[in-house]
Amino acid sequence: MSRGGALRRLAAHEGRWLVSLVWWVARRRIGVAPGERALGYAAAQAALVYGLAFVCVVETVGLSALFADRPVVHGVLLVLDVYTVLMVLGLQASAVTRPHVLGADVLWLRDGARRELRIPVGRIASVRYDLRFSKEEGRAGDGAATGAPAGVAEFAVGGQTSVSVELVEPVVAVGLLGQRTTVGTVRFHADDPRAAVRAVREAVAGAGDGSVGDASGAGGARVTRP
Template sequence: MTRVKRLLRGVAWLVLPAELALVVCLMAGLRPPAPVMAAAEAAVLLLLLAEAAVFLRLWRGEGLTPREAVGELVPEPVLRLAGHELRLMWSLLLWAARRRAGVGPGDQVFGHARDQAALLFGFGFVCVVETVGMSYLLGPWPVLHAVVLVLDVYTVLFVVGLHAASVTRPHTLSEDVLRLRQAAHVDVRIPLERIASASYELMFTHDKKEDGVLNLPVGSQTSLTLALTEPVVSVGLLGGTREVHTVRCHADDARSMLRAVTRARTALSPPPGRPA
């Protein structure tokens, strides 16, 4: 089965770029010969059928869950990128319904989307203007116009989805865990017992290469700095991991969040001499 999976991935790396090249030709007004088009479509169809057959074999035959079976067939970076896009689109629905994701009963919630809203909405407006302009300019080329229109509309949804993800995925504080999030691509859980100190520290510049430090800026700023007694693992967008011992984040009401974290840490391990 391992050889079959490797073979399918190798075929996919050949077929998908070829399909993309055909799309580019069609956008440029060049129509390849009919046999070439038929062969390309047949190759894509056969690849999809083979992938479906292996998926069913892994799911039904080897007892894997559907998620595990997909993970065996699709490279992790591709799977994580697809998951990120789906979370953005789902965030739009949650935002419209005024609901939030990942907030448990009793959790304290701290929003962090306010200071980047103007920037994202401004960028979204520019994308809308660009969509209208490109639709007018590409009118004489229907295929190219359709492709660019789809990309432009998706770009607008992507930008608005970034804001929606920030709104619907706030920082949360439970009895023993502080959960810090950034849009739909960062989600770090920090046990309160690992927080050595928490302080209000407004920063507008951050060194991305600073070892062991995770910066989660909003509108290019962070306002809270957390120093940890033990590192926590941060997972990147494409699945890469690294250990961090200092986390800087931002909240709309940073001082209120700092007070809540301090109270939660005190309740978890009260100072000596005081009753628990």
């Protein structure tokens, strides 16, 4: 991707989390239509984000006092520190206001304002509760080329995922800077992963007119189509 394209994507990302702050204050969610189910995932990172925001606020106060007699430096640092605090809070705001969304035809997974992946429900072969620590090299958008063997996309929160989705056909995931990765397995986190598994199972069964059974002893669900 060209440098200009990358800068446009980064600017769009900045705009999304700034907008999320407004929606967060208004206690509203983005992209959840009537009849669709929101699958929240922000709780796992809340303590870390709020702790980091507190540290940033303390630093802002300390630096303001330290450079109070140097107006130019004080002003520049104050702007940077306030923006940093907003950015940290924007991380949580974007996760709260942009939950995963399960519709009748699509499972829409989101990583706050950073990236998203829409999976047609008809392409889901199985879904199961699967708590594990994330692996950075397996995340969507790591630069793997489209057309390569289908890999794994991870939408981790707090360093973990809790739901695994196996696909009948791979989908293409697009990273923050436009990297395209072909994935056949998607792992994501949900605040209530077992409820998320049940909801996806019901959506797949309803979309495929198939039978739902256990995919494994771990509580998975596999849909068998004629």
